Amino acid sequence: MYSTPWMSDIVVGTMRWGLWDAKFTTAEYEAIIAHSMELGFTTFDHADIYGDHTTEAEFGAALKLHPEWRSQMELVTKCGIIRVCDQKPDHYVKAYDFTKAHILKSVDDSLTNLHTDYIDVLLLHRPDVLMDPDEIGEAFELLYQSGKVRSFGVSNFTPSQVKLLQTTVPVGVHQIEVSVKEVSAFDDGRLDQCMMDNIIPMAWSPLGGGALPEELMKTLTAMAAEFGVSPQVLAIAWLLQHPAGILPVTGTTRMERLTEVKEALNLQLDRQQWYTIYQASTGKSLP
Numbered sequence: 001m002y003s004t005p006w007m008s009d010i011v012v013g014t015m016r017w018g019l020w021d022a023k024f025t026t027a028e029y030e031a032i033i034a035h036s037m038e039l040g041f042t043t044f045d046h047a048d049i050y051g052d053h054t055t056e057a058e059f060g061a062a063l064k065l066h067p068e069w070r071s072q073m074e075l076v077t078k079c080g081i082i083r084v085c086d087q088k089p090d091h092y093v094k095a096y097d098f099t100k101a102h103i104l105k106s107v108d109d110s111l112t113n114l115h116t117d118y119i120d121v122l123l124l125h126r127p128d129v130l131m132d133p134d135e136i137g138e139a140f141e142l143l144y145q146s147g148k149v150r151s152f153g154v155s156n157f158t159p160s161q162v163k164l165l166q167t168t169v170p171v172g173v174h175q176i177e178v179s180v181k182e183v184s185a186f187d188d189g190r191l192d193q194c195m196m197d198n199i200i201p202m203a204w205s206p207l208g209g210g211a212l213p214e215e216l217m218k219t220l221t222a223m224a225a226e227f228g229v230s231p232q233v234l235a236i237a238w239l240l241q242h243p244a245g246i247l248p249v250t251g252t253t254r255m256e257r258l259t260e261v262k263e264a265l266n267l268q269l270d271r272q273q274w275y276t277i278y279q280a281s282t283g284k285s286l287p
């Protein structure tokens, strides 16, 4: 059936590269993609909606200039959010849509925009209350058989929603919000399920979107100084320590920060160090 995807230890998020933040030129896309790949960060995380449906095409314009890159990178993208924006004049209210027609159309658009003929991993972006696992299963089978998508996963699902989808579809990836700032996935069953069912967990906003609470920053800064790294590197290392094999999706727009993130791959925390950060995050002592 569907293959389990291979992804790099650190995944590179593109959400902030375009209209929503950095507004990179094509040359800047080329530079940051090349830099990421030199670091060994070969997996890029997209969604159809990033930059109000413009970021995939901007990345694709850079990829078009370097067709040799495609076989050396993995492209993750997402579908299922109906977003109200200038680029989609027929969208009048936010909604989620996992109908077969929407999934198939969304993938065709992503393929065109990204200048590629396959997507490595397709994720359902946020759970559609009206999702029908049989219908999703049919869509995925068509996408797989046509070679347009190699593997599938979800994002922001509850464990029971993952189980529901697993009745028709092998779920290979679950992209969730988990970080030093957002720790609920550690004990609400999402990471347990990843481990039990061999689902690869990806962590979005692994630095909490860049703004961490002051008290937590104090703890991270003090411990980071002992390790000789930045607090952000320590925060990523802390996530990597979990046995589920979390893949942080870094959101930086700066090449020097991408370089720095790599240091997290070589940092080991012992249990007391790990729990010091955990307790600083929750603001509660362990029972």
Ligand SMILES: NC(=O)c1ccc[n+]([C@@H]2O[C@H](COP(=O)([O-])OP(=O)(O)OC[C@H]3O[C@@H](n4cnc5c(N)ncnc54)[C@H](OP(=O)(O)O)[C@@H]3O)[C@@H](O)[C@H]2O)c1
Pocket: 012, 013, 014, 015, 016, 045, 046, 125, 155, 156, 175, 176, 203, 204, 205, 206, 207, 208, 209, 210, 211, 230, 232, 233, 249, 250, 251, 252, 253, 254, 257
């Ligand atoms: N599945 C979902 O629902 C979902 C939701 C949100 C995001 N995502 C994915 O997750 C990716 C990451 O999300 P995110 O951008 O919120 O992640 P993040 O890595 O937690 O935050 C990135 C932000 O932190 C800032 N930052 C400050 N200091 C930094 C440092 N030392 N190193 C790195 N960044 C630092 C960055 O600024 P600079 O750019 O100036 O470095 C950037 O604005 C997105 O690109 C997207 O692919 C998925």
